[in-house]
Amino acid sequence: DAGITQSPRHKVTETGTPVTLRCHQTENHRYMYWYRQDPGHGLRLIHYSYGVKDTDKGEVSDGYSVSRSKTEDFLLTLESATSSQTSVYFCAISVDRSDIQYFGAGTRLSVL
Amino acid sequence: AQSVTQLDSQVPVFEEAPVELRCNYSSSVSVYLFWYVQYPNQGLQLLLKYLSGSTLVKGINGFEAEFNKSQTSFHLRKPSVHISDTAEYFCAVSTSFRGGSEKLVFGKGTKLTVNP
Structure with a gap:
């Protein structure tokens, strides 16, 4: 699993509440990614990071923000959760200057 | 922009039969x-990759793929x-972005379902 830990693994929350998902890596890789997986859509990139405090938007970034204050942690925040954000969220890391991404086990989020 | 089309959403097969999962991509540059x-209930695991060289790529668990540029x-x-091959399979193409690495x-x- 390339030393990737996602927390929490499962979360149920209510519409309008803030939610933060954490991705932690143990190997100091520079590149980190957040995806969401939905039936019929595959994986879609939300945000990515190429270093501490260096982040950028992916294709489905609306309603999400990220922060990376330390190399090992990449946080995904839903400022005000909506039912459309019910999904499985995956974090991934990329070995420096490599094209291969390694994925965490995922966080299943339900917004009621 | 890059895009990937997996032509079959579900493929049912019987055990010990051969299988082909189809993937087409669009790109104006090398991929x-x-x-x-x-x-x-698990994360994604790399099966195989094509970066350059031989167009026939071998991966884990006896899978292989062939890159056809034309x-x-x-x-x-x-x-x-x-x-045990019952799982969901994803094809992906990499594209570059500022910072020096690739995004997929x-x-x-x-969804491959292998029946007894």
Whole structure:
């Protein structure tokens, strides 16, 4: 699993509440990614990071923000959760200057 | 922009039969191509990759894929499947972004079900 830990693994929350998902890596890789997986859509990139405090938007970034204050942690925040954000969220890391991404086990989020 | 089309959303096969999962991509530049596998309730695991060189790529668990530039395809094959191959398979293409590494664009996935 390339030393990737996602927390929490499962979360149920209510519409309008803030939610933060954490991705932690143990190997100091520079590149980190957040995806969401939905039936019929595959994986879609939300945000990515190429270093501490260096982040950028992916294709489905609306309603999400990220922060990376330390190399090992990449946080995904839903400022005000909506039912459309019910999904499985995956974090991934990329070995420096490599094209291969390694994925965490995922966080299943339900917004009621 | 890069895009990936997986032509079959579901593929049912019998155990020990051959299987082909189809993937086409669109790109105006050179690409790197990947197949990932996702077993139930797990994350994605790299199955194989094409970066350069031989167009026939071998991966884990007996899978292989062939890069065909003229047909912009990267189909995944296995000559004889097992029950344990039941999973969802994702084709992906890499595209570059500022910062020096690559980000992936995924297809929508193909669910392979192997029946006894």
